[in-house]
Amino acid sequence: MGAYLDHAATAPVLPEAADAFARVARELGNPSAVHGYGRTTRRIVEESREEIAALLGAEAAEVILTSGGTEADNLAVIGAWQACAAGTADTAVPPGLIVSAIEHPAVLESAEWLASDRGARLHIAPVTTAGTVDLDALAGLLARPESERGRIAVCSIMWANNETGAIQPLPAVVELAGAHGIAVHSDAVQAAGRVPIDFAASGLAALSISGHKFGAPVGVGALLARRDFDMRSHQHGGGQERGVRSGTVNAAGARALAVALAAAVHDLSTEADRLAGLRDRLEAGIRAIAPDVRVWAGEAERLPGHLLVSVPGTRSEPVIFALDMAGVAASAGSACHAGVVGASPVVLAAGGTEEEARSALRFTLGRTSTAADIDAALAVLPDALGRARAVLEGIR
Structure with missing residues (x-):
């Protein structure tokens, strides 16, 4: 799925x-x-x-x-x-x-x-x-x-x-x-x-x-x-x-x-509540998989479907590729850099480290998002993170 x-x-x-x-x-x-x-x-x-x-x-x-x-x-x-x-x-x-x-x-x-x-x-x-x-x-x-x-x-x-x-x-x-x-x-x-x-x-x-x-x-x-x-x-x-x-x-x-x-x-308020619920479910699931994850802007008022996280010991690119191979589409920060994955400038501007900026993952939900989508992402995320950690260890 x-x-x-x-x-x-x-x-x-x-x-x-x-x-x-x-x-x-x-x-x-x-x-x-x-x-x-x-x-x-x-x-x-x-x-x-x-x-x-x-x-x-x-x-x-x-x-x-x-x-x-x-x-x-x-x-x-x-x-x-x-x-x-x-x-x-x-x-x-x-x-x-x-x-x-x-x-x-x-x-x-x-x-x-x-x-x-x-x-x-x-x-x-x-x-x-x-x-x-x-x-x-x-x-x-x-x-x-x-x-x-x-x-x-x-x-x-x-x-x-x-x-x-x-x-x-x-x-x-x-x-x-x-x-x-x-x-x-x-x-x-x-x-x-x-x-x-x-x-x-x-x-x-x-x-x-x-x-x-x-x-x-x-x-x-x-x-x-x-x-x-x-x-x-x-x-x-x-x-x-x-x-x-x-x-x-x-x-x-x-x-x-x-x-x-x-x-x-048309149904902005209802849809915002629905997406916020899905976003919170995804965030909780990621925290359970990676307790040391950092959630960016978690204390600020956020758009209901946005979630940006940094997972220590990983890099954005291999995680995104592993998720994609499992049929899950996510990104690393802005998608407007012609496919180039690098350090998140937003994380750096907010005081994050280079490591945190290079491990940033962005999940964004919309009208077609369902609880099944969240479950599908959480099911494959542990393997994706494991593969990314292995890649990083190999580089080092």
Whole structure:
């Protein structure tokens, strides 16, 4: 018996979302065309945009459709910095930006590129051992004079971590940044469809989501951005999507995104309770198999289906391979590094050792997860850990 425990990487496509995608994909007409076919497709896009906005507490005009969370993050971080740089071109100090130490590479590497190629002043906000952004350190960073830190174009703090599931203290972050007139963007790719999101109430300036995390096909997402959030487009061609994201709009993807999001938020509370119960069952089972295991962000508020653990005396890669051979899909931290398994940067940022970072295993549950999946994983885990320990002993 197998088990798919990697929903944080890609959730199975919901049948209703697949049907919606296929139906709209058969429609003729570019949404930007003025003829009847184009107007029909455009109506599908705009109705989908309105539904997405309503489900996330936003206005339709604030929903910018993208190819996924990575593009949305790049658009927010790079676009906001470039807009700020254009407005402060005559100042001696280049604009800065703030990101947390545990951001997804879509945010962190965008920020690092701005620093190395554009001279941005990059400030990394540290995290606590619980895996949440250190608010005292962030406050200290924000309190530094602008002449020293640069004018901050944007502060990007994720809603929930992709490895640990730790939910970040966004209300406090927004309050701290707002006191200095700084806009906050949040990568909510892991949170959307798993916890309630109200964009208007959050105080955020921008927020990213990706459809394949909650049951839409791969290749569609959105950036929610207030109309006063200034972004400079870095993709040119047609001026679609509020003039900041050019390219023919993916009508089929937009429809599937709206359908999948509606299904995900329909019974959010009930599903969260179910997943948390399964997650706790898995955690207890792992503790019984490996009493010296370390659970990351266990004391923090977490997404209901996330579990990141480090098992002493092992390495992530051989454990994952052994589990895979037994039909169990798990991962080591982020799944967005082209198949490369290395030390978890999130574990290191939270104060973990190199050994702990290299033995980190991520299990993430979703709508298709069952108690049978948990039992299947726990049944093969002892052998997988034993094989990993043998591999490590052989290396030594």
